[in-house]
Amino acid sequence: MPPKWSNAERGGISDESKTRVGFVEGAVGGPEMVFSLATLFPKLQFVNVGPVWPERPDPELSVLIVSAGASDVEAHLTRLRTHKDGPPVIVVLRDVDADARKQLGQSRAADLLTAPVSEAALALSVERLLSQAAAPAAAARAADGKVVGLLKAGGGVGATVLGIQLAHILAARADGVCFADLDVQFGQAALKLDIEDAMTVTDILSGAGALGELALSTVLKGHRSGVKLLGAPRDLTPLEAIMPQDLDGLMKSLRREFAVTLVDLPGVWTAWTNHALHLCDQILLITNLSVPHVHLVKRQLSMLASQGLDVLPTTLVCNRVNDDQRAVVSQKSAEKAIGRDFDIVIPDDRKLMYAAVAQGCALSAIRAGTKLEKAIETLAETIIPAPVVAGSQRRGLWS
DSSP states (O other): OOOEEOSGGGTOSOGGGSEEEEEOTTSSOSHHHHHHHHHHOTTEEEEEOOSSOOSSOOTTEEEEEEEEOGGGHHHHHHHHHTOSSSOOEEEEESSOOHHHHHHHHTTTOSEEEESSOOHHHHHHHHHHHHHHHHOGGGGGOOOOOEEEEEEESSTTSOHHHHHHHHHHHHHTTSSOEEEEEOOTTTOOHHHHHTOTTOOBHHHHHHSOSOGGGOOHHHHSOBOTTSEEEEBOOSSOOOGGGSOHHHHHHHHHHHHHHOSEEEEEOOSSOOHHHHHHHHTOSEEEEEEOSSHHHHHHHHHHHHHHHHTTGGGSOEEEEEEEEOHHHHHHSOHHHHHHHHTSOOSEEEEOOHHHHHHHHHHTOOHHHHOTTOHHHHHHHHHHHTTSOTTOOOSSOOOOTTO
């Protein structure tokens, strides 16, 4: 009898009460991958169904994972055409040409993944299929989460570290906060949150299935503060790797899964960053107190207006302000030049902020009650006023 891989022997719940996911030998990699998946999904039991797709799979399987090489395509197409009452089938493709892939995509396959399949892509696929089967109504939940775009006036304004500290504060007020690092070339949120092997936006986009159906709250890794992270790509990625249409499904999932999502955007305008801002509920425009940044923030505000984005609530944040800067450019003169006041002024306390970044923690874990923390709490008020706490806790197969 094929071995069963689960974490029951580690003190988990009994195998009889677990949802069963079957896999053909080699379809998901070796035992290390299976054990890793079992750790990610303690409520699942991963069952080896043998070296080939069995004629009669275990009727208790909720998902079946098979592999298909060039020689398997015709046989798999035949099986899938008659596969009406069995579990949804994920097909892992190995050296399959485009025509065969198209045929399989038009069959009854629930998902297509390309070998070697990554843990992130497989986890997303399994979670999506099980969520659809276990709670079909969940996919139709109202998209009531709030999406806030972080827009930089220019480079080096400290938007990412400010956004991360803002996320820590929001996590204490809302049930479900995500920091989505869409700075696809230079994003460093994973490093600053000290989260290793974070799932990235390119992991999400490379997987099959509808982006709007992703159960991101259960598959994204979380910080101890409760913030979940969608990381930037691990390697430098062309800006055009993301298309505007990709944002529709991704934002739909983020809204459904999280009470608040902070979207950290690259400091350039592209078709997809423009579209991302149109999908936001609020924009935080972050700048510094300097002559160059006063001119840059004016240009950003002008661009927002030209794109019809000035109808969105836009919070103008002047970050890292100190007395030396005020001696060169006064706040009043900067506001007069911009044509509007700063909504929030964040004091400069780089020693404290650097310590928090180095330890991957909230400011309060270093020193509570500082002027810097209180200023960021004021910024948080524009998103979720204290002491409001969002509704029911979202839980999934990960928990």
